[in-house]
Amino acid sequence: MLPKPMSSIWNLAHPWLRDLVAYEPGKPIEDVARELGLEPSSIVKLASNENPLGPSPKALEAMRATLERSHFYPDGGGYYLREAIAQRCGLARENVILGCGSNEVIEFIGHAFLKPGDEIITAEHAFVVYKLMATLFGARTVEVPDPGFKHDLDAMAAAITPATREVFVANPNNPTGTLVSQEEIDRFMDKVPDHVVVVFDEAYFEFLQNPPDTLKFIREGRNVVVLRTFSKIQGLANLRIGYGLAKPDLIAALQKTRQPFNANGIAQAGALAGLLDEEHQSKTRQITDEGRAYLEESFGKLQLEYVPSHANFVLVKVGDGKAVFSALLKQGIIVRDMAAYKLPEWIRVSVGTMDQNRRFVEGLTALQQAI
Ligand SMILES: Cc1ncc(COP(=O)(O)O)c(C=O)c1O
Known part of the structure; x- marks a missing residue:
């Protein structure tokens, strides 16, 4: 047969x-x-x-010491690193979630908020992972033209519909390197309704001279997630460690989507030491x-x-x-x-x-x- x-x-x-x-x-x-x-x-x-x-020499030293403890599972709650990040940002540990790279936090946000038929909004030449993640959850990406390769936040706000769940603002954006100003961000946030989560991806934040303040939206209780990473200025891309900042109930929702030990202990030790290496x-x-x-x-x-x-x-x-x-x-x-x-x-x-x-x-x- x-x-x-x-x-x-x-x-x-x-x-x-x-x-x-x-x-x-x-x-x-x-x-x-x-x-x-x-x-x-x-x-x-x-x-x-x-x-x-x-990487920072201090990060290397901390990671070498942690290698000896490779037989233990890491601190799944990331206590010390979340505490240090929170202190730096003037927030609390409950405002911080660690990811296997900030990319993983983009996935958490998708898990928490996206289902088939939903929409996300990005700039036309935004970092491509937002669209990949939206597709993964069956959501559609609305790409808004970005004249001069700069996010047009007025147009992005105008593109919001009842189906919109997330808007991504990469600032500076990769691959264009362009930046939107505080004034543009404030005007945009005035227009964003409550059913939308705004994600400010600040992977290159530490390279800026006068970075816009987006953490104020978290303090105001808005539906905002700020993403940052140890892959860029910290030189720890191989370790895969990044984080998201948001109000505590939003972080609590994201925590439910996370695998227990997503941020490994060597990465946590290196990131903690690197964070303090000015x-x-x-x-x-x-x-x-x-x-x-x-x-x-x-x-x-x-x-x-x-x-x-x-x-x-x-x-x-x-x-x-x-x-x-x-x-x-x-x-x-x-x-x-x-x-x-x-x-x-x-x-x-x-x-x-x-x-x-x-x-x-x-x-x-x-x-x-x-x-
Ligand atoms: C805008 C932007 N967001 C996020 C990431 C992802 O960084 P990570 O290594 O933390 O996942 C990158 C990496 O190139 C990036 O350019």
């Missing part, structure tokens, strides 16, 4: 998962080394907005400011259009983004092409050390001259 033909898995899985395109991360150094036969140490990765200085953060800010200014000046000299950035990366228009990405890759320089963001003519480059920035600019200049 012939075996029965297998029925499609799509008769079983949620139908909206068919449309879900997996997140495409920056190409890892190990992959490039293997594929191109290059020495890993010769490769420059400027593709994931990581900290080119690495010197490392200020060094990182300094090399980021210098490197970004150098990159933007170089793009100007090369007559390449770029988006002035408030974060540790710059979006630049190079013609054929995928071709430039591939040509730089052959030189051992990893950047990010922007096809996933419907920007095929652009690449995004993270700010590295000055040596790394120069190597990238030299590579790009050679390519421009070859055209």
Whole structure:
């Protein structure tokens, strides 16, 4: 007897998962080394907005000590780290939830508030994970045009309908690097109705000179979640640790969606020590400011259009983004092409050390001259 033909898995899985395109991360150094036969140490990765200085030495020390305790489960409640974050923000521990990266908190928010048929609102060129998460829960993403690559908060407020559950404001946004002002945020918040949760994603908050205050909305009891991370200025991207801030009942709802030990103990120890290491953060800010200014000046000299950035990366228009990405890759320089963001003519480059920035600019200049 012939075996029965297998029925499609799509008769079983949620139908909206068919449309879900997996997140495409920056190409890892190990992959490039293997594929191109290059020495890993010769490769420059400027593709994931990581900290080119690495983690804080104090974080490394704390993590090494915690390795010895790897046989114990971590503190599932994240007491000390949540307490330290709360103190820093002038909030209480009950205002803080830890995530396996701030990305996981985006998922918690989806678990808590989204069901099939709901809507979320993002800017057209917003960080792509909001849409991925909405799709995961069967919700629809309404993408609002962002002239000049800046979130148009008036238009985003106007797009709110009774079906809207979440609005995401990435500030600064990735991959555009643009920032919305306090005044724009305040005007927006005046218009947002109570059935909507507003998420201010502040992954690059610590790079800002005068950051807008969004924590005031939490103190006022609004339905707001502020996301921050240890992946960027803290240089702990590998550890996967980030957090959400909100009023206590909102955090309590998110806590119900969380796996028991989502934030591992080594990450918690590193994050706690890194949070208190002002010197490392200020060094990182300094090399980021210098490197970004150098990159933007170089793009100007090369007559390449770029988006002035408030974060540790710059979006630049190079013609054929995928071709430039591939040509730089052959030189051992990893950047990010922007096809996933419907920007095929652009690449995004993270700010590295000055040596790394120069190597990238030299590579790009050679390519421009070859055209
Ligand atoms: C705007 C934005 N939000 C969130 C994240 C995710 O960060 P994490 O590593 O904390 O998950 C990123 C990472 O690139 C980002 O750019």
